[in-house]
Amino acid sequence: MEKLTNISLKPYNSFGIDVKARKMFIIKDIYELTDSFETAFASDKTWIILGGGSNILFTEDYNGNVIKIDFKGIQVLDITAEHVYIRANAGEEWDNFVNFCVENNLGGLENLSYIPGSAGASPIQNIGAYGVELKDFFHSLEAMEIATGTIKRFKKAECNFGYRTSVFKTALKNKYVICSVIFKLDLNHKINRGYKAIDEYLTQNKINSPAIGDIRKAIIHIRKSKLPDPKYLGNAGSFFKNPVISKKCFKELKNKFPNIPAFNDKKGYIKIPAGWLIEQTGWKGYRKGNVGVYDKQALVIVNHGSANGGEVLGLANMIKQSVYEKFGIKLEPEVNIIKS
Ligand SMILES: Cc1cc2nc3c(=O)[nH]c(=O)nc-3n(C[C@H](O)[C@H](O)[C@H](O)COP(=O)(O)OP(=O)(O)OC[C@H]3O[C@@H](n4cnc5c(N)ncnc54)[C@H](O)[C@@H]3O)c2cc1C
Structure with missing residues (x-):
């Protein structure tokens, strides 16, 4: 585990807000998380869990512990005739995970391509884009209960997913650290090209029978043309929910x-x-x-x-x-x- 003190959070949030944190712990694997539980959480009443920092606005210096979840890894858990069960560790970059799925012809998440952030944060607000939400392909997740340091498995029904929300943004907010997320993906996936912009891209590029890789390319093209890149212009995507x-x-x-x-x-x-x-x-x-x-x-x-x-x-x-x-x-x- 890396420990930093009095550190600028500017590189750690996509808004590029230059605030300072008193302490930051960068946690590289799940054992570090359970081992450091006392130091990171119990040593200070004020703490925040940080993934990629792409859905966060810091309004002042952070006078507590920032706990950055940085453990990466993707594992295929099971393959049946129709589905693949696949796990992403919390610190894995979300779009890296989507790319892995698409390259291995596992359908479902391609419409969620190019969303910044970590896999661990993806269930928090049930990320969604272009007609797909995380919950559509979610199977379960593992999370550490902060009060006790124990690991618990949450099935889909327990997550109360809704539009840009879940139980982790409401009743269980700040009670658990999500450690890994398991998805159930399709081997014979039906492509979702319902959005006008996706259809226009496919028509313009004369793609009549798109594969999931074509949908990923379309989404990346559309997103690059519509949204600012936080590397050049600080932002956190949509600031407000659609009412x-x-x-x-x-x-x-x-x-x-x-x-x-x-x-x-x-x-x-x-x-x-x-x-x-x-x-x-x-x-x-x-x-x-x-x-x-x-x-x-x-x-x-x-x-x-x-x-x-x-x-x-x-x-x-x-x-x-x-x-x-x-x-x-x-x-x-x-x-x-x-x-x-
Ligand atoms: C250009 C741009 C485009 C975007 N487009 C979309 C979009 O199309 N759809 C969409 O839904 N979102 C979008 N977003 C928002 C953002 O990408 C997602 O919400 C993403 O899931 C945030 O991940 P993160 O790792 O950056 O989370 P962070 O910003 O680090 O954290 C977000 C929240 O989750 C908590 N958290 C983070 N990791 C964990 C963990 N492991 N365990 C428990 N709690 C945790 C944090 O405490 C915080 O409350 C966009 C953002 C940007 C900058």
């Missing part, structure tokens, strides 16, 4: 705003793209000093240089306020906002 409202509220809004886009959600509910709401309130492309709203996607707040977390949060709050004033909808952040 889900009742059909009754939607009818009222539709009378006032006939062009409002909408998608069916669970029975009786409608999901509205938050990016559209933000665009309608005039924020797309906004910039003041070091913070702004990405000019190609209004849902992404960006750090143009040396913004601090307070500035990012301040902009997020102004956006939230104007969306509320215009549409009566309260946006909720998707990003985890950290105060120590």
Whole structure:
């Protein structure tokens, strides 16, 4: 285990916010995690588990222990006539894992290509993109209970997956460290090309019978064209969740705003793209000093240089306020906002 003190977290968060942490533990395997349990968790009341730092906003110096989960590895556990059970250790880079699956012709996760972050964080908000959510191919996970240091297996039903949420973001928030995640992937996978942009890419490239590798290429191409690369422009992807409202509220809004886009959600509910709401309130492309709203996607707040977390949060709050004033909808952040 690597121990660092008084360290800048700038390289460890995709927003590129330059805050300091009092201590940081970089944990390289599961035994280090269970062995260091006392030092890392019990020695300080304040701690945070960190993966790739791509869904986090630090708003001030972190006056506690940062525990970075960095144990990597991918193992095929079982192969049946139709499925493969495969495990990713928590510190494995998510997209590296997806690439491994695609290269080995294991279908399911290709629509989730190029999402930054670690495999261990992927169940926390049930990552999703292009018509697929993690839960669709999730089998189970192993996690260490922080109070006792014991390892527990969670089956899918116990994870309470929902839109950008799970039990680890709600009732069990900060109670477990996810150590590894097991997926059940298809050997005869049915490709999901339902998104217009995927279909357009395939048509333009004259791909009539796409393989999962073609879908991965399409997704990477689309994502690169729409989203800023945190290496060059700090961000954490979508800052807000898409709000889900009742059909009754939607009818009222539709009378006032006939062009409002909408998608069916669970029975009786409608999901509205938050990016559209933000665009309608005039924020797309906004910039003041070091913070702004990405000019190609209004849902992404960006750090143009040396913004601090307070500035990012301040902009997020102004956006939230104007969306509320215009549409009566309260946006909720998707990003985890950290105060120590
Ligand atoms: C450019 C860009 C595009 C993005 N696109 C998408 C997208 O399409 N869909 C999507 O869903 N998300 C997207 N995201 C958000 C982000 O990539 C995901 O949420 C990702 O799963 C975060 O992983 P991470 O390892 O970086 O987590 P971190 O940011 O390090 O942590 C996120 C949360 O999980 C907790 N955590 C991390 N690891 C563990 C662990 N092992 N055990 C317990 N808790 C843990 C942390 O304490 C924190 O609360 C995007 C982000 C960026 C920057």
